[in-house]
Amino acid sequence: MYRRAVWEATESMATSDSQTRQGATVPDREVAKHVFAAELNEATYTFKTSQDERAPVYLALPTGERANRVCVMGTVTDVEDVGTDDQEYLRVRVVDPTGTFWVYAGQYQHEALKKLKKIQPPEFLTVIGKPRTYKTDDGTINVSLVPEDVGIVDVKTRNSWVFEAARRTLERVGSARETSPKVAALAREQYGHDGSYFAHVAAFALQNLLDGDDSAANLDEETIEERLEEAEAKGYDVDGKKPEQESK
């Protein structure tokens, strides 16, 4: 049994990875950061650590760590095609306990696009994706996400995410100054505060989690809608328009 498994594994590496092999094969995949919408929307400053054109772009999170990739979750409240007649471009509005964020998917996000099209709001959605910043007409910088992998998930997965995002946010607030001093200093300079505010945001999300604890497993759609309206009213209601000038 074991040998067979090994054989299969070896085979799989020999064949299916040949496509990825041309590129750099060093498995230095950027990790995904768990971030609440409230923090993501404030993370408008991006930087690179090398001049190389292909070098990864990082968001400076206000809590003092960098993020090239994020893992976020929330409730989809709206899916709209904002593309042209012959080119689909979906804008998806997602609400977590702390605010709203926007996901954009076009032809290059084929898999995600296919799945997002099927969504009948409201549904819980996990998004692993790359943050992008763009300037709106009035000069403010907005953050949106380009999805890599998306999953339509259940309330249990959503709740576990809220807990984890809170845990990681509290950790960043507590230790980023020591563990990533450069980004922490940069964030403080760019945003004019030390990000400690997000400890309150994390606690707020946890409180929200506890409030829904007993009934969470069998929330009916009506209750969900009510909650959403509340959350939207509280959240950042940015005018999510199609990014005109996406940063790289």
Add this chain to the structure above:
Amino acid sequence: MSTLREDAQSLHEQLVPHLPDDCADEYDVDALETLFDSYVNTYRVPRTQAFESVRGHVLKEAGIDTDAFWAAQRDGERGTTDDPLPLAECTTDNEWVTIRAKVVELWEPQHESIHQVGLISDESGRLKFTAWAKSDPPDIEEDTTYTFKDVVVEEYEGSYSVKINSRSEIIEHAHDSEEAVTDVGTMTTTQEGFFVAIQGQSGLIKRCSASDCTRVVTGGECSEHGAADGEFDLRIKAVIDDGRTAQECLFTRGVTEEITEIDLEEAKKMAADTLDFTVVSDRFTDLLIGRRFTVEGPLLGRYLLVDEVGETPERAFSEGYQEAVVELLAEHNYDGPGLTAASIEDLPRSYDVQAGGVGGD
């Protein structure tokens, strides 16, 4: 990683038998520690290069017979060409060892100072290796077994690697020789984290049915046997990420059925109903993405070959969230207004982390 003091002590042990009498005091542990300190803290020599740099410095300054010194170091090293040290035992920083391993994967060097870099593996495990350009090492090739004589173990943040240096000797073994490594990486690794990607060729796949061939049939063809109908199978190739590192994992049919609770028959039915294979991998993505699991199994190349998997119990919250939330808040000493605010806009814009609990400004 070891402290400067520990480095000074182990260097001292190496040097003592070779130091001329008249300068033994000059290079006691304290003196060596001072030297390490100046290299690392004043002259900014990278920590990983410090040991060799200081050793080189002392060898020269004290006029030590270097041939005798290196001969003695090698006598003290573990593993011989006849009886190499298992990779799993390469766990002493700065130790000289002789190992035998197969090159599993070569990576593209990210810097011109590196000649080759990649993964080597034997029955006991795998290690990263680096061959620096300055030591002018011979080229080694993927899938070939070599005996690496006189290489140095390095530790960096708890993970080990070996460095091929100018004194290393590399002996190639034929594929059919007795020395050739056949079974690699049976040592198991455990990784906990969130599924952050379900990769291509996951879900319902077809494998070539030629005997001894398990290649995946794509577009009705096996890359080796041409047109092939193939047999159905299930698998998942995924990335699991704990926020610090990302690990690629491979689930073969058994563990795939276990984690998704969808067996091959059901998967075939799903695909038949929609006339679309991808419905299976889409379903797997919905089931797994963003969820936290612990996986265990041997490492093969870049992949962790999963033979055990479980949703991480303390995160499954079968008993609700109350206890976990209370514990988390206590851990961070938080008792601020986030817990009582009616709206996120009521929260104060800062929080005194050090004071904890007080909150507000």
